[in-house]
Amino acid sequence: MRRISVFGATGSIGQSTLDLLGRAPDAFGVVALTGGRNIAALAAAARAHRAEVAVTAYPECLQDLRAALAGSATEAAAGPEAIAEAAERPADLAVSAIVGAAGLVPGLRAAAQGTTIALANKESLVCAGPLLLATARAAGARILPVDSEHSAIFQALAGDDMASVERVIITASGGPFRDWPADRLARATPAEAVRHPNWSMGARISVDSASLVNKAMDLIETREFFGIPPERIEVLVHPQSIVHALVAHVDGGVIAHLGPPDMRHAIGYALNWPERAPLPVARLDLARIGALTFEDPDPVRFPALRLAREVMAARGMAGAVFNAAKEIALDHFLEGRVGFTAMAAIVEATLARMAAEPGFTSAPDRLEIVLDFDHLARMRAAEAARSLAGG
């Protein structure tokens, strides 16, 4: 039996993970589950999976969690330090699926124990890739990607030496605004932005997909995870979201990973790695789909990919600043205070301003410095947003 902890158990990835664990109760056991304010969902999951411990990030929710777990065998705990301690409990695999910079700590703590990490938390690599990778390397912890694109690259690379890889190509659906002209894009509403054509995801990541900011994060993650030079990573718009990534070799051969858009594939792949086990996902039927289409991303309407390339060139704290700024820009957009295209402007202004901060170019090798830059970048991004909203 493989013993699993899930950090971010009540979110989209966490719930999909629990769905898969619940279908193979003989193969998997649950150690720790963590969540936020959705105590009912957290407690229900802990009961259903007989978790050792359930942790809410919010101390003020501890009483509710204790009440909801009354009579079960699951311990209740609360607060960021309790989450970090849960990450240190012995487990075979920790699913790092907390959204945002808060997901950094449990991933690092679990990796430091040598626990295999199934990594869905993009920020771990974008903000602090070198730190997480060095921590994992030192402890002998394996990191498995859970993002569909990175799982696709990982699977497409199987058996091949990175030395023979000429290019890695990740795909982007292009989101709901792929065909929108620039002037209409500027007036796009949050309700329009969350209507992702293919993937069922939370609101925040759906907006990030619509702006290609999510793909910008993927690009940075790809560089960190696989150690591929930025100029050898390409992004291809592919509206059907069937081909998730392609690995192009020096001999002209290209290995691609395809599948219907369903996060349970990438999650289940990580849970069962290095084996493959049957998963309840739809089977690919290309004759029914008929056509897969591809186009280059438009760098004018969607500047996020250019910003990602600037972040990769700058390194240091640029990833942490990019992530913090896009989070604040997203808050402002979702709250109706800035327009859709203003988000990239906020990120760009924040990157430009933060580049002058002492330590910006230093490697993200300590959590404290990453969190300091995250904090400062959020303030600067909020200033940039206010200035744009007032202008």
Place this chain on the structure above:
Amino acid sequence: MRRISVFGATGSIGQSTLDLLGRAPDAFGVVALTGGRNIAALAAAARAHRAEVAVTAYPECLQDLRAALAGSATEAAAGPEAIAEAAERPADLAVSAIVGAAGLVPGLRAAAQGTTIALANKESLVCAGPLLLATARAAGARILPVDSEHSAIFQALAGDDMASVERVIITASGGPFRDWPADRLARATPAEAVRHPNWSMGARISVDSASLVNKAMDLIETREFFGIPPERIEVLVHPQSIVHALVAHVDGGVIAHLGPPDMRHAIGYALNWPERAPLPVARLDLARIGALTFEDPDPVRFPALRLAREVMAARGMAGAVFNAAKEIALDHFLEGRVGFTAMAAIVEATLARMAAEPGFTSAPDRLEIVLDFDHLARMRAAEAARSLAGG
């Protein structure tokens, strides 16, 4: 330095192989080259690559070959037994690229020496798969596929256990007649049939592609080579010939092999295996291609795939009979004696008649019985063709 022999050096695959060898003279040396009546091409290749020996299949051509090689360090030889002896010369890899049943012997002889076989000769697997595989296994010889579809499957499988494979899907361009109605198909001429939309190939294989007979051969080869049950092998029509094969796993993930249609990729992959080396083939640019389309093959207009499934179900000598009958049918079509759609009828009639022959169901585990059935099936197919042409 890897020492290579090329059987069928003057054909399309052989010439492409020599092109690649010539580009990496430090990596490869040439042992034996064999050809047919094109003595000038054979001698030129032997001189250019400083081959140890050059062999023509035709004893009456030996004098010409000797003359053409005068003053070079290359020995000249002639006849089927000289080709078989050349296959027994020590080499690291033998490219088996003779077209037709004549390619069986050198592949078997080289495999029996433990030499790695780069297998382009489809008949080796279609007619006598169990014999070749058992010979290779006994001698510890590895067989690498050179057909684009089988190289694609081989590459897409890398690192994965066959146990996790749910389906293997090979693609077919659909050929020049993909959209033709049945009545027009019946009147198709050889000149129309050889115009393959994507691949540059010889006339015979181009016609086999137009009728999907080539894909029928691929289907049988896939079953033999990878040991996949027929019901788990699918054929998908894909007019752009960019996706060559897909391997679908039990977890819903699909690994595909893509690349511009250029045989030098599959050949170069085998020559360099298990490494990948840079090859002079075009790089895949999906944005420029724009769309990849897929459709199910039409079983009514193209009965070849149904016949292949009957061959796989029958086993025994059915593969040898199928191959012999399709060769004779092709001769008659190319000579204008039967129509395009009559080819499948000739194959089907021959299979039905040969099924009653003693030994039809026995395993093709001896070359003699395979060649006997090949011989008899050719006679029966010629009878069927004459009966159709006269009718």
